[in-house]
Amino acid sequence: MTKRGRESEPEIKNMLVSSSEVTKRSETISWDDYFMSVAFLSSMRSKDPNTQVGACIVNDQKRIVGIGYNGFPRGCSDDELPWARHSESNNELDTKYPFVCHAEVNAILNKNSAGVEGCSLYVGLFPCNECAKIIIQSGIKEVVFLSDKYKNSNSMVASRKMMNMAKVIYRQHIPATDKVVICFPSIE
Numbered sequence: 634m635t636k637r638g639r640e641s642e643p644e645i646k647n648m649l650v651s652s653s654e655v656t657k658r659s660e661t662i663s664w665d666d667y668f669m670s671v672a673f674l675s676s677m678r679s680k681d682p683n684t685q686v687g688a689c690i691v692n693d694q695k696r697i698v699g700i701g702y703n704g705f706p707r708g709c710s711d712d713e714l715p716w717a718r719h720s721e722s723n724n725e726l727d728t729k730y731p732f733v734c735h736a737e738v739n740a741i742l743n744k745n746s747a748g749v750e751g752c753s754l755y756v757g758l759f760p761c762n763e764c765a766k767i768i769i770q771s772g773i774k775e776v777v778f779l780s781d782k783y784k785n786s787n788s789m790v791a792s793r794k795m796m797n798m799a800k801v802i803y804r805q806h807i808p809a810t811d812k813v814v815i816c817f818p819s820i821e
């Protein structure tokens with residue numbers, strides 16, 4: 634077959650297509666890419682200037698039962714609490730750490746189901762030890778993460794240790810593409 638012949642083939646097919654020949658789209662994103670994208674979309678709500686993390690909890694029916702992103706607790710003003718990671722005076726109270734709620738915790742607390750037992754949690758960053766405790770206690774059975782960039786910190790070592798003991802499965806997701814683009818005008 635010539636190159637030209639290959640190129641013209643879809644055109645002819647489109648002209649002759651009958652309803653029984655219409656097939657499903659093949660370029661949809663995978664479930665893993667989809668739920669990770671939902672977690673990342675949620676992270677776009679975060680006011681944290683350094684780290685935006687989102688989480689998405691999914692049940693065994695592939696239904697989303699909770700979404701969250703990192704932020705200060707409800708009623709605690711973004712304008713009055715510090716977003717800094719370091720304090721010049723070495724005072725922890727001048728940093729975000731004592732105040733911020735991580736995405737995983739918010740996703741669990743925001744759940745729209747009775748519980749999250751047996752669910753999977755999709756999150757941009759491997760969960761810290763504080764989140765790991767809550768993930769385990771809530772009954773989440775699987776963590777799907779994208780980045781493990783703080784892997785060697787004490788917090789992550791403790792997190793893995795607890796998740797291993799509690800038999801929470803964790804796996805890194807490698808997305809099919811670097812970008813998922815949302816184009817609003819494409820609906821037209």
Ligand code: ZN
Nearest residue numbers: 735760761764
């Ligand atoms: Zn955490």
